[in-house]
Amino acid sequence: MRGIPRRGLQGGDGGGLLPGRPHAGRSGRSRSSAAPVDATLSQNVRAHGLRRSRYRGLARTHVQHVLTAMTCNVARIADWIDTAPKTRRRATHFRTLCSATA
Secondary structure, X not given: OOOOXXXXXXXXXXXXXXXXXXXXXXXXXXXXXXXHHHHHHHHHHHHHOOOOOOOOOXXXXXXXXXXXXXXXXXXXXXXXXXXXXXXXXXXXXHHHHHHHHO
């Protein structure tokens, strides 16, 4: 088959893992800190097309990723503003004072 040459594993170390070292995800640390990062990456891949770059070159690709992150943040802020609060907050002392005098 002609075209792009296929590359195999380099060094035969099992895909980059060295013998005697803990495997990724099994080092004893919880994955709870990685969950928000995975969710953000998944949202950017599915909603904003982050998997493929439309530019060639590292600098332009970086600009595209920064703009994609800004788009994701704007979408999250718009969703946050658009939703109503789940619970009604209690009135502060200042608000109670203002409504009593009015």
